[in-house]
Amino acid sequence: MKINVIDKVNSNTIDLISGENLFNGENAFNDHFGETTSLEIDLLNVASGIFAADLGIKRNELEDYIRTIEISIEVVNVHAFERIKDLLEEALFVLSSDNWTIKFVPVDGKPEESKSWPDKKGTVLLFSGGLDSLSGVVHYKKQNSDLALVSHINQNRVVKDSQSGVLELLNRFYKTDLDYYPYRVFGRNKGEFLFPTDVERENTQRTRSFLFLSLAALTARRIGFRKIISIAENGQFAIHLPLNPSRVGPFSTHTANPKFIDLAKEIFMKLLSLDGLEIVNPFLYKTKGEVVGILDEEIANNANKSISCWKASRVSAKNHCGECIPCLSRRISLEYNGVYLDEYSRDLLKENISSLPPDDNGKRNLIDFLEFISKFKGYKDSDLENLLIHFPDLYNESIDEKEALRMYSRLSKQAYDVFDKYPEVKKVM
Known part of the structure; x- marks a missing residue:
């Protein structure tokens, strides 16, 4: 199947061919379940093609970060995909903040026949x-x-x-x-x-x-x-x-x-x-500390086998840079539950934060995070309207604003409890 991707901002194009420069997961699906239907292959191509287009078109800097992407994807079950086209473009906008235009191009093949699929608990x-x-x-x-x-x-x-x-x-x-x-x-x-x-x-x-x-x-x-x-x-x-x-x-x-x-x-x-x-999402209104809190002791103490860092493949063998927001959140969640792991390339919380230059990435992330959690310190439901002004993202029919803000309030308290143990962090709190 052929997929054509056009970067409308920078006038670049990428041609993707399943089985050549696009590995779509079909081989694994066949290994797991046997013969693949045309609709299953279509969806594997659509999903992998979108993912590859997202990787292949680099964002510009700062205010020019929004991309405009046109993607044409060959599918057998074209009528099925036309029914979800608008939903898919909206979903991709929510995910990436980019402008996506998707065109489904019909190709020869046998559309998937109707079938009653199994339905069981799990x-x-x-x-x-x-x-x-x-x-x-x-x-x-x-x-x-x-x-x-x-x-x-x-x-x-x-x-x-x-x-x-x-x-x-x-x-x-x-x-x-x-x-x-x-x-x-x-x-x-x-x-x-x-x-x-x-x-x-x-x-x-x-x-x-x-x-x-x-x-x-x-x-x-x-x-x-x-x-x-x-x-x-x-x-x-x-x-x-x-x-x-x-x-x-x-x-x-x-x-x-x-x-x-x-x-x-x-x-x-x-x-x-x-x-x-x-x-x-069973953890939608839980802090990361509360998510870690459900782990049995043996699993929690071996949590270093998991990875949270955005830079995992680009740092030392410890696989966590220690300075990005995911690393800070991970460390807070573990230490709040009494789990201390030597897994960070940089032990930021023990550094002299005040003496670091303003453009130090770790310092910038930590200061931004501290300013953020300070907004939720001592939160009461009566603060709801004021915080909604600061965070309009909460005007979302899929989110319970009160539950979300209560979760961020608990995050704030948990983070302060952890940071309180680090004198250099306390100096900038």
């Missing part, structure tokens, strides 16, 4: 190898839910090793082999079929959630777990209020945004004929 969980997905497994195991794990694997060896390490930890702890469905999806250079190099690529991967959920939805349909597909993401990063106005655009991701999840549910119900489908 959960398909997006398993990234991060701390939240680790906690997601524990959450559903404590509910005695039948569970299937779906992973997206790209060419990042660190992330792949993390997924393997966390899975091994869980299998050892539960004395069983969890049902695991990994899929390799990525863009690559292959002969005459080119793909942007690492330096040329966009590293935010904002549309990865649509790819991830597509893999989960297809897996759920085959095994019958269509009542719940779960994306386990703590409330801070699911709702993801920007730390300050300068981070509204290029720094504010929406990978588990509740609005996106609602749109994704509607897309997959219509496209895959999955009546009664549920896509949930």
Whole structure:
């Protein structure tokens, strides 16, 4: 199948060919479930093509970060995809803040025939190898839910090793082999079929959630777990209020945004004929500290097998830079629960923060985070209207504003409790 991507801002084009410079996950799907239907192949191409387009078109700086992307994708089941086209473009806008125009191009093939898919209780969980997905497994195991794990694997060896390490930890702890469905999806250079190099690529991967959920939805349909597909993401990063106005655009991701999840549910119900489908985030109104709090002691003490850092593949063997916002949030969540791990390339909290230059990345992130949590210190429901002025993102029909602000208030308290143990941080609090 052919996919043509046009970067309207910079007048660049990328041609993607499944099986050549686009690895769409079809081989893994065949290994898991046997012969693949045309609709399944279509969705694998659409989801992987969007993901590859997102990677292949680099953002410009600052106020020019918004991209305008046109993508033409060949599909057999063109009428099925036309029904969800508007929903998909809206979902991608919510995820990436970019302008997407999608065109589905019909190609010869046999459309998928109607079929009654199995329907049984169980959960398909997006398993990234991060701390939240680790906690997601524990959450559903404590509910005695039948569970299937779906992973997206790209060419990042660190992330792949993390997924393997966390899975091994869980299998050892539960004395069983969890049902695991990994899929390799990525863009690559292959002969005459080119793909942007690492330096040329966009590293935010904002549309990865649509790819991830597509893999989960297809897996759920085959095994019958269509009542719940779960994306386990703590409330801070699911709702993801920007730390300050300068981070509204290029720094504010929406990978588990509740609005996106609602749109994704509607897309997959219509496209895959999955009546009664549920896509949930059990941690939407929980802090990362509360998410870590559900872990058994043995698992928590081995949480270093998971990865949270955005720079995991670009730092030392410890795999956590120690200075990005995900690293700071991870450290707070673990230490709030009494778990202290030597896993950071930089021990920022013990540095003399005041003496660092203003453009030091760690200092800037820490100061922004401190200013952010100060807004929620001592929060009362009577503060709601004032905070809504500062955070208009909360005007969202998919978010309970009061529950969200109560969660951020608890985050604030938990962070202060941890920072209070570090004299150099207290000096700038």
